[in-house]
Amino acid sequence: MKARITVLILLYFFSFQLYSQELLPFVENYSKSNYQGDNQIWNLAQGNDNAMYFANNYYLLRYDGVKWEKYTLPNKTIIRSIMVDGDKIYSGSYKEFGYWYRKNGKMFYVSISDKTKVFDENDNEEIWKIFKFKGKIYFQSFNGIFLYDGKIIKKNKFDFLVSYCFPVGNELFVATVEKGIFKMNNSTFEKVKGWDILENNVIHAIEKFQNKTYIFTKKNGVYVDDKGVLSPWKNPLNDILKMANINVAKFIKNNKLIIGTASKGVYVFDLNTNSYKNINRNNVLMNNSILSVGLDKENDLWLGLDNGIAHIEVNSPISIFYDNSGVLGSVYSVATIDKGYLMASNHGIFKLEDNQFTIVPNTEGQAWNISKINNKYLIGHNEGTFVYDSGLFYKLSAVHGGWNVAKSNINNSYLQATYSGVIIYNDIEDLNQKKSIKGLVKPIKYVAQNRKNEIWAADNNRGLYRILYNDAYGTTAIENVTQRSKISNDFGVKIFEFRNEILFLINKSWYTYNSISNQLEENELFNTNFKNVSNIVSIDENYFLILQEGLLYHIYANGNKFVRTVIQEKYYKGKIINDNLKVFKNKDKYLLNLDDGFISLQLKYTNKRESNVKMEAFVNDNLVNNKATIPYNSELRVDVISGAFGAARPNLFYKINGTKEYIPVNEGLIVLNNLNSGSNEITVYLHDGLNYDKISNFQFFVAKPWYFSIWMILLYFVVVGGILYLYYKWNKMRYLQKLELRDEELKHQKKILEIELKTENELNLQEYEKHILELELQSKSSEVAGKSLSIAKQGEMIENIQSILDSDVDFNKLKSEIKKVIKINAVNKHEWETFETNLNQIHNEFIINLSKKYPHLTSKDIKLCIYLKMNLSSKEIAPLINISFRGVELHRYRLRKKLNLVQEENLSKFLLTI
Structure with missing residues (x-):
């Protein structure tokens, strides 16, 4: 509470200050930087x-x-x-x-x-x-x-100390420091009669205007000679000038007098209204000491300062209201009243009347919008809605936040978008007669109506709603149209009324509502003409303002054609309040809010047609003439000079090599890089809002890269020729070397052939011997096989006889004889040794591999493995190793264990794999 009281006291203190704030011509400052x-x-x-x-x-x-x-x-x-x-x-x-x-x-x-x-x-x-x-x-x-x-x-x-000489018509005045003013006639000087009062004055300007001569002294103000009678200038401003120290003065177009001072800036005096504006450091100038004054061909003012330069558009249709004190804050809406202006800012509601700037009591806080309804002003505020009527303020509604007001297109009612829904004012004579739309408690930013019992409302955050209600203002339906139309990015929807049709700007695309399909459909006319528009504000039926890619355009709708006038960016650059752009129309002018004041523009102001635009092209700060050649891979800077510095500066575009796209000429500069070699052309066009008129062009050639120049091409030929010559010499040398190598190779081949023949003979001999050995091996193998079969048969015979003999106990004699026969037919020791030696030679590789793989096998095991590999049965193997059939089976069983074979594996097949 204490903080609020403190703020109120400060605001009241500021409000009672005499700011003398007013609309000023636009000023551009240029500093040493x-x-x-x-x-x-x-x-x-x-x-x-x-x-x-x-x-x-x-x-x-x-x-x-x-x-x-x-x-x-x-x-x-x-x-x-x-x-x-x-x-x-x-x-x-x-x-x-x-x-x-x-x-x-x-x-x-x-x-x-x-x-x-x-x-x-x-x-x-x-x-x-x-x-x-x-x-x-x-x-x-x-x-x-x-x-x-x-x-x-x-x-x-001079015979005296002079301040300055002043040519005035056919007369040349010489102003001395002490002796007054003289006229110079050839080489003689004649003192001006009746001007003795000007002695001991430093004269800084003498100007003639409407048959009167004005003398501007440094410290004693202005004197006027009217028909030979010299007297002080009878104007309240003169007393101010005596304290300001006049440095320079000049009459300009439209009956204006410019007076530059040493300590209080510049005064722009309007002789038509007998009023003046003081432009100084407190508003827009960089300093208050004016050293020189000049005009350009637009009759705009240039000031030479003690530190810097100022360009003042005194004859421009554009005026600016600045507030450098910070009391006003950011202006969200502005409107004209009888004696000045009404402003809604983030600090409250302010009035500017008779150049006095004050805050309206009890309106501190965020104010959003000012709408004029007949002779009343409806002001949307964070704390509710206020009304300004004939100089009086009062609070109309406590509903927080009146963002925007729109007039219904079906009757004389007005709709207000607030923090908590929509309010309808049916009786403009009695604004207390209002209705709230029930069922929609949302922060609504924009609202519109073009059908009975139907209202369109755009949420401040996201979503577009169609509200249907009955004659008793009872809500019958609330539809989220963007959701139903499956538009996912529906943030910041804007509603724009154009010729009784409601359009919706959603994510930089334009839509209208199809009542038959109950869906949003893209609007071809606006999507074609107004792409990438971020904001749009209606002025009246045929005029509106758009913000497109950072630039403001004033649009005049002529049928289905739109005439554009660009508002130069310098007037509002960095001062537009995003999503809160508002326009108030006042006769032939309109007011546009800024974040430190507002701007006043003429509604029908359009770009003047200029034909004297010239182009200066530079490469590395060197001028490039038309149709000249520039180096490859160099930057070309083209200055497009219009000769206009103020509001009459034309809206220029350019094309490069006849491309389809018109590119804006930003700040009069075109910079081109990475140009292809060959002929190029830049064409500059003046855009009058509807057509592009060609006004200037510049042709130039880009040289081929250095590596494609004539000398480099000659060098390439020399290098290639040298390489070919060296290649020829190298090939010839290689050919001779090849001949020598071929002779040597023939000799070597002959020797190699002899060696090969000798080696071949030796190999043939070895092959023959190998063949003989293989035959011997086959013979021994056959012998072993035969011997094996013979031994097997003999063993079988002996075993049978032995069994008979063992069973016949009575025939001892016969037994003795048979035993003799058996011994006679038994295999002798030498024959058995030969059999075993041949067997080992035949299966030598198998024995080696088996011994490496299973080193724990005994010689008896190895011999059994050989017999099994020869595919002999247990019955055939028994006599070979002199054991019984069951002994062979038992030996086989033990061998399987040593070889780690499972029951399903065949022992003979396994041995064949080794």
Whole structure:
């Protein structure tokens, strides 16, 4: 509570201050960081090339609206004065004067005084003023004057200390410091009669206006000579000027008087209304000391400051209200009232009447919108809705947040979008008669109506709603149309009424509602003409404003064609309040809110057609002429110079090599990189809002890359020829080497052939011997097999006889005989040893592999393995190893265990794999 009271006290304190705040012409400030020069601007003028020239201490500055240039005198002295005559820019300095001319995109200096040797060694002259009078150029110092007729210089010394000379019509006045004002006639000086009161005054300007002569003194204000009678200027401003120290004064177009002071900025006095505006550091200027004044061809004002330059559009249809105090805050809506303006800001509701700026009591806080209904003003506020009627304020409603108000297209009612839904005002004479739409308790930002009992409402966050209600204002249906139309990105929906049709801007696309399909459908007309629009504001039936890609356009709807006028970005750059752009129409002007005030523009202001646009192209700061050739892979900078600095600056676009797209010329500069070699053309067009008119073009050629130049191509031929020659020599050398190598190779081949034949014979012999061995091995194998079968049969016979004998006990004699026979037929020891030796030779590799794989096998096991590999049965094997059949079976069983064989595996097949 205490904090709120403190805020109120502060706001009341500010409200009672006499700010003298008012709408001012638009001002552009240029500091040293812009032109990279010195502080003081002693003199300025516009050249015939439309560029502005400035005497800036050690520099001559040139500004063509696109770029700044600076130049110094050969002797590096301070430039005090400049004057334009034809294509020459005359300048004056310490013991030096001459002229500048422009060639190939640069300024060059020619000294006049140095050639004629007009200054003596003892002279201490500094040229403070240059002017043209009766066909001659005058260079004036405080001690003398130099007349130049284009060939010779005539020097005149003053007998008194002079402030300045002033050509007025056919008269040349010389203002002295102590003795008053004289007229100069050839080389003689005659004191002006009746002006004795001006003695001991420093005169800084003498101007003639409407048959009256105005004399501007430094400290004693302004005097007026009316039909030979000199008297102080009878205007309240004169007393202010006496305290401000006049530095310069000038009458300009539209009956305006410009007075630059040393301490209080510049005064723009309107003789039509007998009123003035003071532009100073408290509002827009960088400092209050005005050293020089000049006009451009648009009759706009240029000021040379003690530190910087100011461009003031005094004849522009655009005015700005600034508030540098911070009391106002960001303006969300503005409207005109009888004696001034009403503003809704984030700090409250403010009035600007008779140049006095005050806050409306009890309206502190966020104010959103001001809508004029008949002679009343409906003001949406965070705390509710206020009404301003005939100078009185009162609170109408406590419903928080009145964002926007829209007039119904079916009757005289008004709809208000608030934090908690929609309010309808049916009786504009009695605003207390209002209805709230039930069932929709949402923060509604935009609202519209073009059918009975139907309201469209856009949520502040997301969603578009169609509200249906009966005659008793009972809600019958609330439909989320974007959700039903399956539009997923429905954040920040905007509603725009155009010729009784309601359009919806959703995610930068335009939609209308189809009542038959109950769906949103894209609007072809607006989607074709207004792509990438982020905001739109209606002005009246045929006019509206759009914000597209950061630029504001004033649109005039002529049938189904739209005439565009771009509002130059400099008037609002960085000051637009996103999603809260509002326009208030006042006769032929409209007001646009900004984050530190508002701007006033003429409604029907359009771009003027200009045909004198010229183009200057530079590569590495060197001028490139039309149809010239530039190096490959170089940056081309093209300055598109219109000669207009103010509101009349044309809306320019360009094309490169006839492409379809029109590209805006931003700040008069076109920069091109990575250009293809060959012919190129830049064409500049003036856009009048409907058509693009060709006004200038520039042709140039991009050279081939250095590696495709004639000399490089010749070098390529030389290099390729050298490579081919070396390749030929190398091939020839290789051919000779190949011949030598072939001879050597034939000799070696002959030797190799002999060796191969010898080796082949030896191999054949070895093969023969091997074959013999194989035959012997086969023979032994057959012998072993036969022996094996024989031994097996003998063993079987012996076993049978032995069994008979063992069973027949009675025939002892026969038994004895049979035993003898058996012994006779038994295999002798030598024959058995031979059998075993052949067996081992035949299966030697098998025995080696088996022994490596299973080193724990005994010789008996190995012998059994050999017999099994020979596919002999247990019955056949028994006599070979001299054991019984069951013994062989038992031996086989033990062998399987040693070989780790499972029951399903066949022992003979397993041995065949080894």
